[in-house]
Amino acid sequence: MEHLDADAQEQSPGRGGPDAATESFVAHRNLLFTVAYEMLGSAADAEDVLQETWLRWSGVDLDEVRDRRAYLVRIVTRQSLTRLRTLGRRKESYVGTWLPEPLLTTPDVAEDVELADSVSMAMLLVMETLTPSERAVFVLREVFGLGYDEIADAVGRNPAAVRQIAHRARGHVADRRPREEVSRAENRRVIEAFRKATETGDLQSLLDVLAPDVVLLGDGGGIRQAVLRPIVGADKVARLILGGLGKAPALTLRLAQVNGALALIAMTGDDLDTVMALSVTAGRVTGLYAVRNPEKLTRMERVTSLSR
Numbered sequence: 287m288e289h290l291d292a293d294a295q296e297q298s299p300g301r302g303g304p305d306a307a308t309e310s311f312v313a314h315r316n317l318l319f320t321v322a323y324e325m326l327g328s329a330a331d332a333e334d335v336l337q338e339t340w341l342r343w344s345g346v347d348l349d350e351v352r353d354r355r356a357y358l359v360r361i362v363t364r365q366s367l368t369r370l371r372t373l374g375r376r377k378e379s380y381v382g383t384w385l386p387e388p389l390l391t392t393p394d395v396a397e398d399v400e401l402a403d404s405v406s407m408a409m410l411l412v413m414e415t416l417t418p419s420e421r422a423v424f425v426l427r428e429v430f431g432l433g434y435d436e437i438a439d440a441v442g443r444n445p446a447a448v449r450q451i452a453h454r455a456r457g458h459v460a461d462r463r464p465r466e467e468v469s470r471a472e473n474r475r476v477i478e479a480f481r482k483a484t485e486t487g488d489l490q491s492l493l494d495v496l497a498p499d500v501v502l503l504g505d506g507g508g509i510r511q512a513v514l515r516p517i518v519g520a521d522k523v524a525r526l527i528l529g530g531l532g533k534a535p536a537l538t539l540r541l542a543q544v545n546g547a548l549a550l551i552a553m554t555g556d557d558l559d560t561v562m563a564l565s566v567t568a569g570r571v572t573g574l575y576a577v578r579n580p581e582k583l584t585r586m587e588r589v590t591s592l593s594r
Contacts, residue, residue: 307344310354316593317355317430318362320405323592324425325366326373327386327410329585335365356436363422363440370418381508383515385575386410387582388544388561389590395546396470401594402546404429407563407575410545411503412462416455423448424455430594468566470548476566477548481539487528496520497570502527507579523574544586551586558583 311318318339322332339362351357377384386407396402403409404425413421422441426432427448434445434452441448468476476495483491502523506512517523537559542551544563552560561583565573577583 306348307346310348311340311343311358314355314358316591318358319590320401320592320594321359321362321425321430322366323389324404324410324413324429325363325421326369327414328373329387329389329590331369331373332366335362335369338365356432356439359426359430359432359436360440363426364442367418367422367441370421381506381514382512383503383505385503385505385577385582386545388549388563388577388586389592390586390588391543391546392589392591393543395592396543398546398594400429401592405545405592406547406565407545408565408573409459409463411575412459415462416458419443420451420455420458423451424459427452428456472569473566474548476569476571477541477550477564480564480571481541481550484527485539489524489528492524492528493520495571496524497567497572500570500572500574502574502576504576505579505582507581509580510578512576512578546592558586561586
């Protein structure tokens with residue numbers, strides 16, 4: 287989808303001024319991608335939604351548009367809702383656990399606590415449990431701070447209904463999200479301890495850094511070997527991790543900013559093997575999300591800019 291901006295630049299001057307549609311689209315592109323990604327959990331699908339959004343936007347009479355940002359968000363939201371139905375059917379036949387597509391993100395995403403939380407692997411999985419309408423309303427209201435009237439236009443509901451959906455979605459998310467905020471320093475300390483224990487094969491140190499009820503989720507997409515169902519419990523998770531590394535002696539772990547938070551990237555020589563996001567609570571790892579499906583790792587070759 288890197289061609290999108292180039293394609294847009296080639297459009298002839300349209301209504302609203304020379305290249306006005308292009309300028310507005312490019313100015314809000316990172317925001318639009320972020321909206322689509324948070325709703326879909328897939329960068330590839332988010333890029334497709336942006337292409338569809340551009341095609342519709344390029345035919346709009348800009349003289350009739352009062353707020354270009356709001357109009358673009360409305361288009362991308364409606365296209366994302368349509369795409370969610372396709373994704374739902376695709377996930378039904380997915381081999382093993384479906385995890386969101388990880389993104390290599392810029393440091394400024396981590397600085398924006400609310401944005402970083404909203405694109406974290408754990409939060410994206412929580413949002414997977416919402417209905418499409420709830421997900422759209424939650425993202426637009428809680429993450430991007432849109433008013434109920436604007437959201438109503440985007441999702442095709444009246445403001446009163448949107449308020450009810452927002453209340454329901456907030457409660458649903460609150461019941462499932464981590465209740466304790468962890469400082470970035472504490473998060474780094476725990477992840478560094480996890481990495482060291484894993485690289486040295488120290489079972490006891492690994493058990494010490496894992497919460498008793500830690501959950502490991504893996505996504506190989508039927509292409510790469512991965513656990514097909516959640517693995518629960520520190521002993522099971524630790525032995526599985528160390529056993530897996532024992533079969534891949536050339537595997538190395540390095541730290542990276544993934545989805546706005548510190549994560550681990552497993553490399554086999556120069557090849558990317560696994561992206562592992564971690565959730566930390568009370569000084570221990572409570573969740574491990576290992577993405578191995580190569581089709582979901584293509585965005586890890588470059589940094590993705592997110593904004594709100």
